[in-house]
Amino acid sequence: MAAAARFTVVGGGLAGLMTTIKLAEAGHQVDVLSLVPVKRSHSVCAQGGINGAVNTKGEGDHPDIHVKDTLRGGDFLAEQVSVKGMCYAAPGIIYLLDRMGVTFNRTPEGLLDFRRFGGTLHNRTAFAGATTGQQLLYALDEQVRRYEAEGKVTKYEYWEWLGTVKDESGRCIGSVAMDLRTMEIRTFPAEAVCLATGGPGIVFGRSTNSIINTGTAAGRAYMEGALYANGEFIQVHPTSIPGEDKLRLMSESVRGEGGRVWVPRKKGDTRNPREIPESERWYFLEEKYPKYKNLVPRDVATREIFMVCRDLGMGLGGRDGVYLDVTHIPAKTLDAKIKGVMEIYEKFVGDDPRHTPMVIFPGMHYSMGGLHVSFEADPRTQTPVDGSPVNQSTRIPGLYAAGEADYAFHGANRLGANSLLSCIYSGMIGGPAMASFAKNQTTSAAAMPEKYFADAKKYWQDRFATIKQMNGAENPYQLAKELGDVMTENCTVVRYNDRLKKTVERIRELKQRWNSVNVLDTGVVANRALSYTNQLWNMLELGEVIATSALLRDESRGAHYKPDFSLPEPKSKDPREDPSWMDQWRARHEKWAKTTIATYASQGPQISYQDLPTPVLDPEPRWYA
Numbered sequence: 001m002a003a004a005a006r007f008t009v010v011g012g013g014l015a016g017l018m019t020t021i022k023l024a025e026a027g028h029q030v031d032v033l034s035l036v037p038v039k040r041s042h043s044v045c046a047q048g049g050i051n052g053a054v055n056t057k058g059e060g061d062h063p064d065i066h067v068k069d070t071l072r073g074g075d076f077l078a079e080q081v082s083v084k085g086m087c088y089a090a091p092g093i094i095y096l097l098d099r100m101g102v103t104f105n106r107t108p109e110g111l112l113d114f115r116r117f118g119g120t121l122h123n124r125t126a127f128a129g130a131t132t133g134q135q136l137l138y139a140l141d142e143q144v145r146r147y148e149a150e151g152k153v154t155k156y157e158y159w160e161w162l163g164t165v166k167d168e169s170g171r172c173i174g175s176v177a178m179d180l181r182t183m184e185i186r187t188f189p190a191e192a193v194c195l196a197t198g199g200p201g202i203v204f205g206r207s208t209n210s211i212i213n214t215g216t217a218a219g220r221a222y223m224e225g226a227l228y229a230n231g232e233f234i235q236v237h238p239t240s241i242p243g244e245d246k247l248r249l250m251s252e253s254v255r256g257e258g259g260r261v262w263v264p265r266k267k268g269d270t271r272n273p274r275e276i277p278e279s280e281r282w283y284f285l286e287e288k289y290p291k292y293k294n295l296v297p298r299d300v301a302t303r304e305i306f307m308v309c310r311d312l313g314m315g316l317g318g319r320d321g322v323y324l325d326v327t328h329i330p331a332k333t334l335d336a337k338i339k340g341v342m343e344i345y346e347k348f349v350g351d352d353p354r355h356t357p358m359v360i361f362p363g364m365h366y367s368m369g370g371l372h373v374s375f376e377a378d379p380r381t382q383t384p385v386d387g388s389p390v391n392q393s394t395r396i397p398g399l400y401a402a403g404e405a406d407y408a409f410h411g412a413n414r415l416g417a418n419s420l421l422s423c424i425y426s427g428m429i430g431g432p433a434m435a436s437f438a439k440n441q442t443t444s445a446a447a448m449p450e451k452y453f454a455d456a457k458k459y460w461q462d463r464f465a466t467i468k469q470m471n472g473a474e475n476p477y478q479l480a481k482e483l484g485d486v487m488t489e490n491c492t493v494v495r496y497n498d499r500l501k502k503t504v505e506r507i508r509e510l511k512q513r514w515n516s517v518n519v520l521d522t523g524v525v526a527n528r529a530l531s532y533t534n535q536l537w538n539m540l541e542l543g544e545v546i547a548t549s550a551l552l553r554d555e556s557r558g559a560h561y562k563p564d565f566s567l568p569e570p571k572s573k574d575p576r577e578d579p580s581w582m583d584q585w586r587a588r589h590e591k592w593a594k595t596t597i598a599t600y601a602s603q604g605p606q607i608s609y610q611d612l613p614t615p616v617l618d619p620e621p622r623w624y625a
Contacts (some may be wrong), residue, residue, distance in 0.1 A: 004027050004028055004029060005028050005029070005191040005435070005438045005444065006028070006029040006030075006031070006189065006190055006191060006445075006446065007023050007028055007029070007030050007031070007190050007191055007192055007193070007194070007434055007435075007438070008030070008031045008032075008033065008174065008175050008188050008190035008192075008193045008194070009023070009030055009031070009032050009033070009193075009194045009196060010032075010033045010034075010161040010175070010193065010194065010195050010196060010197055010217060011033075011034060011041065011194075011195065011196035011197040011198065011217075011403070011405070012032055012034035012036075012037075012038030012039075012041045012141075012155070012157070013041035013042055013043035013044075013137065013196060013198060013403060013423065014041075014043040014133075014136055014137060014140060014403065014420060014423035014424050014427070015043075015196035015402040015403025015404075015405070015423040015424070015426055015427045015430075016032065016034075016041070016194070016196035016197075016402070016403070016427070017032075017038070017137070017140040017141060017143075017144050017427070018140060018402075018423070018424045018426075018427025018428055018431070019194050019196060019400075019402055019426075019427040019430050019431045019434070020032055020144055020147070020153060020427075020431070021140065021143050021144060021147070021427070021431070022427065022428060022430075022431025022432055022435075023431045023434065023435060024144070024147035024152040024153055025147075026431075026432070026435050027152075028152070028435060029152055029153075029154075030147075030152065030153045030154070031153075031154050031156060031188050031190070032144070032153060032154070032155045032156065033156045033159045033160075033161050033175070033177050033188070034155065034156065034157050034158075034159065035158065035159070035160055035180070035212045036157065036158065036212055037157045037158075038137075038141055038144075038155060038157060039137060039138060039141055040210075041137060041198075042198050042209060042210040042212065042213055043133045043136065043137045043420070043423065044133055044134045044137050045133055045134075045208075045209075045210060045249070046132055046133025046134075046136075046419065046420055047130045047131065047132060047133065047249060047251035047253060047338075047340060047341055048115075048117060048125065048127060048130065048132060048251040048252050048253035048256065048416055048417050049114075049115060049117065049125035049126055049127030049128075049132045049253060049256075049417045049420075050090075050093070050094060050097070050125065050126050050127075050132060050136065050417055050420040050421050050424075051066065051090060051117065051124050051125050051126075051415070051417040051418050051421050052066075052090030052091045052093065052094040052124065052126060052421065053065060053066040053087065053090065053091060053122070053124055054091045054094060054095075054112065054114065054124075054126070055122075056107075056111045056112055056114060057114060057122075057123045059122050059123060060122075061122040061123075061124055063087045063088045063090065063091070064087075065120075065122065066087040066090065066120075066124065067083060067084050067087045067088075067616065067617065068617055069119055069120045069415060070083050070086075070087060070409075070410075070415055070418060071083055071411070071615075071616070071617050071619075072119075072620070072622055073118075073119040073297045073411075073413055073414075073415040073622075074368070074410050074411020074412050074413050074414065074415075074558060075411055075412040075413060075557045075558040075622060076411065076589070076593060076612075076615070076617075076619040076620075077230065077233075077411035077412045077557065077558065077593065077595070077612070078408065078409060078410055078411030079375065079407075079408035079409065079613070080382075080612070080613065080615050080616040080617065081375050081377040081382055081383060081384060081613065081616065082375050082384060082408045082409055082426075083408075083409055083616070084381075084382055084383050084616050085375075085383035085384045085425070085429070086409060086418075086421060086422055086425040086426075088383060089425050089428065090421055090425075093421065093424055093425065093428070094112070094126050097136060097139060097424075098112065100139040100140070100142070100143065101139055101142075102128060102135050102136060102139045103128050103135055104126050104127065104128050104135075105126075105127055105128060105129065105336075105337065112126055113126070113127070114126055114127075115127055115253060115256040115257060115337070116256045116295055117252050117253075117256050117295065117415065117416040117417045118252055118255070118292075118295045118296060118297050118298055118301065118415060118416045119292075119295070119296070119297040119298075119415040119416070119624075120295075120415070121291075121292070124417075125253075125256065125416075125417040127253060127337075129336075129337065129338065129339055129340055130251055130253055130337070130338040130339060130340035130341040130342075131340040132420065133420060136420060136424075140424075156177070156179075158179065158180045158181055159177045159178065159179055159180065160177060160178045160180055160216075160531060161175055161176075161177050161195070161197070161217050161220075162175070162176045162177055162178055162185070162220065162460050162534075163175070163176050163220050163221075163224060163456070163459075163460065164176075164193065164221070164224055164396065164399060164456075165187055165189070165452055165453055165456040166224075166396075166452070166456075167448055167452055169397075170225070170396065170397065171396075171397040171398045171441075172190075172192070172193050172396050172397065172398035172399040173189060173190070173191075173398065173445035173448050173452060174187055174188050174189040174190045174193070174445055174452075174453060174456075175187065175188045175190065175193055176188075176456050176457055176459075176460050178460070178464075178531065180526065180528075180531060181525065181526050182525055183464075183524060183525060183526075183527055183530070185457060185460050185461055185464070186457065187453040187456060187457050189445045189446050189448070189453065190398075190445055191398070191434070191437070191438035191441065191444060191445050191446075192398045192399070192400060192434035192435075192437050192438055193398065193399050193400065194392070194399075194400040194401065194402055194430055194431075194434060195217050195218065195221060195371065195399070195400070195401045195402075195405050196401070196402045196403045196405060196423075196426075196427065197215075197216075197217040197218060197403075197405045198210075198212075198213045198215075198403065198404050198405060199213055199215065199366055199367040199370070199404040199405070200213065200214065200215025200218065200219070200367055200539070200542050200546075201213040201215075201364060201365070201366075201367070202214045202215070202480075202484070202539065203215055203483065203484070203487055203539050203542055203543050203546070204234075204364040204484050204487045204488050204491075204492070205480070205481060205483070205484015205485060205487070205488055206242075206243070206245070206246050206247050206363070206364075206484065206488070207246065207247055207363060207364035207365065208237060208240055208246070208247045208248065208249040208363055208364070208365045209246075209364075209365075211245075211246065214535050214538070214539050215367075215538065215539060215542045216534075216535040216538040216539065217405070217538075218370060218371050218401070218405050218542065219537075219538030219539060219541045219542040220538050221371055221394065221396070221399065221401075222371070222541065222542070222545070222598070222600050223538070223541060223600050224396065224600075225395060225396050225600070226371050226372070226394040226395050226396050226399060226401075227371070227372035227394070227395050227597050227598065227599060228369065228370070228371060228372065228407075228542070228545050228597075228598040228605075229369055229370065229371070229372035229407040229595050229596060229597055229598070229610075230368060230369035230370075230407050230411075230412075230549070230595055230596050231367075231369040231542070231545040231546040231548075231549040231550075231596065231598055232369065232491075232546060232549035232550035232553055232560050232596060233367070233368035233369050233410075233411070233412050233413070233558060233559050233560055234364065234366075234367055234368070234369075234491060234492060234546065234559055235298055235299070235364075235365050235366035235367070235368060235413065235414055235559050236298075236299075236302045236362045236363065236364055236365060236492050236493050236559065237249060237252075237298060237302070237362060237363055237364075237365035237366070238261075238298055238301035238302040238305050238360075238362050239251075239252070239254065239255070239261075239301075239324050239358075239360040239362075240360060240361065240362065240363030240365070241345065241348060241349060241358070241359070241360055241361075242361065242363070243348060247363035247364070248344055248345075248348055249363075249365065250324060250341060250344075250345065250358060250360050251338065251341050252295075252298070252416040252417070253337070253338050253341065254324060254326060254338055254341055254358075255294040255295055255324070256295065257326070257329065257333075257334070257337050257338055258326065258328070258329050259294065259324050259325060259326045259329075260283055260286070260294055260324075260325045260326075260328075261283065261284070261285050261294055261301070261305070261322055261323065261324055261325075262281045262282055262283045262284070262322065262323050262325060263281075263282050263284070263308060263314050263315065263316060263322050263323065264276055264280060264281065264282065264314075264316075265280050265281065265282045266280065267312075267313065267314050268317075268318060270317060273323055273325070273356070273357045274327070274355075274356070274357075282314075284304060284308055285301060285304055288304065288625070289624045289625055290625065291624060291625060292624045296624045297413055297415060297622075297624070298365075298413065298414070298415075298416060298559075299412075299413040299558050299559045299561070300624060302362040302493055302559075303493060303494075303561060305322055305361065305362055306362060306493045306494065308322060309321065309322065309361065315361075316359060320361045321359045321360065321361050322359070322360060322361070323357040323358065323359060323360075324353075324357065324358040324359075324360045325357040325358070326338075326353060326354070326357075326358075327353075327354065327355055327356070327357060331354040331355075334353075334354055341353075342354060345358050362492075362493060364488060364492055366404065366414055366419065367404060368407065368410040368411060368412065368413065368414055368558070368559065369407050369546070369549075369596075370401065370404060370405050370406045370407040371394050371401040371405055371406050371407065372394065372395065372406075372407055372595075372597060373391075373392045373393055373394055373400070373401050373406045373407070373408055374390050374391075374392075374393050375388075375390060375391050375392075375408070376388035376390040376391060377613070382616050384429055386429075386432065387432045387433070387435075387436050388433060388436065389433050389434075389436040389437035389440060390433065391429045391430060391432075391433040392406065392426055392429060392430035392433050393433065393437070397437075398437060398445075400430050400433065400434055401430075402423070402426035402427050402430045403422070403423040403426055403427070404419065404423070406426060407595075408426075409422040409425075409426070410422070411558060412557045412558020412559060412560060413558030413559045463534070464530060464534070467519055467530060467533050467534060468519055468522050468530060469519075470516075470517050470518060470519045470533070471518050471519070472515070472516030472517055472518050473516055473518065474513050474514070474516045474517045474518060475517070475518065475520070476514075476517050476518075476519075476520070476529065476532055476533045476536050477532070479510050479513060479514060479517070479536060480532075480536055480539065482506075482510060483507065483510055483539065483540060483543055486503050486506050486507070487503070487543055487546070487547070490502070490503045490547070491503060491546055491547055491550055493561065494561055494562075494563060495550055495560065495561060495562050496562065496563070496564065497551060497554075497562070497564065500547055500550050500551040501551060503547040503551075504544060504547045504548055504551060504604075507540055507543050507544045507547060508544070508604070510540055511537075511540050511544075514536065514537055514540065517533055517536075519533050541600070541605075544604060544605055545598045545605045548598070548604065548605050548607060549596045549598060549605075549607060552596075552607050553592065553596060554592075555588055555591075555592045557592065567581065567584055567585060567588065568581070570623075573623065573625040574623065575621050575623055576620075576621070582621070585621050589619055593612055593619065594609035594610060594611055594612065595609065595610040595611075595612065596609060597609065597610050
């Protein structure tokens with residue numbers, strides 16, 4: 001095989017761009033497929049920052065503490081080898097981004113500034129105001145453009161990945177994709193393919209995700225033989241603002257800079273929040289969690305807000321909503337640290353949060369689950385082996401996954417500001433893994449018989465020709481709305497088995513109704529309805545995986561909360577001082593400390609459980625009081 005091979009990276013966010021950089025700097029050719037212009041990828045929406053135990057504030061922070069916080073925050077369900085590798089690489093990644101020109105905030109001394117995020121007691125989050133994702137995305141795209149100018153990278157913006165091309169052994173030797181403007185379908189031969197396609201937020205209807213985040217690529221890869229892991233773990237961010245079209249994120253950085261969550265102590269109090277004195281405000285997170293206060297992990301904060309509004313009926317005006325208050329912080333400080341978030345709230349709500357407390361409520365935000373990927377652990381360091389072809393690999397040989405599309409870094413709950421880090425780190429190890437995989441193959445994808453590519457292309461041409469002829473009574477967008485409604489109602493903050501069973505049944509009903517869809521548009525150019533109807537099927541498949549996985553996991557862990565299977569409160573703030581409770585916790589952990597594995601079958605996902613590998617850190621119960 002020639003030294004320069006050709007690869008495909010699907011997705012132009014941080015994970016995709018870093019994978020591309022690693023492949024291009026090794027001299028390879030890379031085709032980048034993206035639904036939207038690369039600089040509009042969903043990474044651009046990330047606000048708060050990127051974690052790394054740089055310890056510029058002299059707090060004694062260290063990558064080992066970052067590892068512990070990440071594993072503990074994820075309730076010890078994360079892939080521990082990959083987490084350790086990520087946390088140890090984090091300081092170097094931040095300095096690399098700094099050298100690329102990312103406009104990180106700095107201290108008066110000129111050092112990189114760091115803020116606190118949830119689930120940690122250290123200032124560990126580097127940030128560029130409240131638009132960190134945008135700054136990182138633009139910096140990586142600038143690097144990719146250098147390789148683009150050299151002819152090593154070719155971008156295919158407004159192209160949708162449809163599926164793999166496989167040889168007779170099942171190896172992925174390329175992709176089939178569609179130009180969303182001309183509706184042309186073509187194949188892309190590749191020695192390896194990486195799916196860096198983000199999460200499935202639109203399966204839940206409205207979320208903080210971009211509307212392109214349907215999960216369609218991961219859903220299709222799952223249908224073609226990849227495993228989908230830990231689908232039940234869906235993060236609901238504690239602070240978002242509702243919208244008719246989608247939810248808008250109010251970053252954790254707001255609380256990291258001193259924002260406080262509260263409701264009036266008097267139920268039904270309708271006074272202007274500025275007229276309610278401190279003594280009549282209930283700062284419920286600070287009261288219950290005096291150590292971490294407003295910066296408990298997201299799953300904890302979300303459940304507390306949900307409980308205050310839904311169970312106690314103390315939401316603002318008796319409705320869903322609590323105050324997120326920064327009015328005690330000088331406006332000049334807010335503009336220096338989180339101006340982007342302030343402007344989003346002011347634009348979409350109409351109130352200036354510098355002077356009027358924000359009204360927020362939890363909203364679907366992130367999927368900890370995703371395509372199952374593997375790693376080769378160095379027995380000495382317990383981190384991924386550099387350049388191993390196993391790293392970030394799915395069950396389909398030659399198909400890799402990175403970023404939110406994979407499952408490996410966050411376990412049952414993601415800590416804030418670990419997302420940008422995991423995207424970049426997975427790309428950093430995924431790119432070399434793909435190159436190593438290609439080097440180990442006896443026959444290159446480019447030398448494979450044309451028949452494999454022609455057959456794959458014809459499959460998709462026939463499928464879209466069939467969809468274009470669908471003229472039933474069902475509207476695909478209505479089906480998607482019904483899917484989102486039932487997923488949000490039953491698969492987010494609180495889960496009950498009877499409702500989950502009905503959710504699975506409802507999704508199967510929606511799949512039946514999909515067969516009676518009207519495609520709405522039979523045009524030959526820019527036919528969004530045609531593309532979406534195909535995507536909708538993949539969304540239904542993922543929705544069934546998520547709901548079925550949630551139904552079968554009879555415990556509460558991280559973002560997966562079942563009141564019927566939760567442990568009672570320990571008698572002590574430190575549960576280790578309650579031996580009886582610890583015995584219950586150990587029994588639960590021993591039974592359920594497993595990765596949920598979903599395998600595709602036409603009759604529905606087949607769920608099994610995979611033991612966690614030997615841990616880097618011994619598990620312990622989470623407590624934040």
